[in-house]
Amino acid sequence: MRRAIYPGSFDPVTLGHLDIIKRAAAIFDELIVCVSVNSAKPSGLFSPQERVELIRAVTEDLPNVSVDCCQELVAEYAKSHRARVLVKGLRAVSDYESEIQMAMLNAKLYPKLDTVFLYTRPKYAFLSSTVVKELARYGADLSDFVPRQIIGRVRSKVTGGVPNPM
Numbered sequence: 160m161r162r163a164i165y166p167g168s169f170d171p172v173t174l175g176h177l178d179i180i181k182r183a184a185a186i187f188d189e190l191i192v193c194v195s196v197n198s199a200k201p202s203g204l205f206s207p208q209e210r211v212e213l214i215r216a217v218t219e220d221l222p223n224v225s226v227d228c229c230q231e232l233v234a235e236y237a238k239s240h241r242a243r244v245l246v247k248g249l250r251a252v253s254d255y256e257s258e259i260q261m262a263m264l265n266a267k268l269y270p271k272l273d274t275v276f277l278y279t280r281p282k283y284a285f286l287s288s289t290v291v292k293e294l295a296r297y298g299a300d301l302s303d304f305v306p307r308q309i310i311g312r313v314r315s316k317v318t319g320g321v322p323n324p325m
């Protein structure tokens with residue numbers, strides 16, 4: 160059983176994330192999408208539990224994908240869930256530097272763990288959760304950026320305006 164973990168902030172999940180999820184789910188037997196509570200990004204628009212719910216809503220048709228949340232180091236989470244692969248998406252060269260550093264750190268923490276990089280589809284190369292939040296604040300059409308099932312929730316969260324503590 161090849162089990163992989165796709166960690167990230169997913170605040171909120173975007174079409175770029177969903178593309179990586181679908182492609183990784185086609186490669187691995189099982190994929191755990193893991194909302195990791197990142198000390199470098201201590202607060203977010205959505206709480207970790209809400210992010211999990213949004214990802215579940217857009218992956219319910221993918222039987223080998225599950226969604227979870229972790230407060231610990233991703234390497235520790237992988238070890239305790241007996242996963243030996245992390246999946247990461249690469250958008251630009253600027254992603255590469257920090258992602259390769261993180262991959263080496265994770266391998267140091269858990270030597271059986273490897274990181275697999277999937278390149279972004281060019282149509283999603285500019286897309287990040289930050290871009291989505293900015294567009295939503297200006298009331299822009301989000302249909303090219305987030306899965307349609309969650310557009311309403313993103314819009315109402317942003318217009319509600321109060322960021323969630325983690």
Ligand code: ADP
Nearest residue numbers: 166167168169175247248249279283286287288
């Ligand atoms: P961001 O807040 O920048 O969207 P995340 O921490 O949520 O970042 O991203 C989780 C993972 O998904 C990272 O490996 C990131 O490089 C990748 N990713 C984010 N957006 C995209 C995209 N548009 N295409 C491919 N990979 C992406």
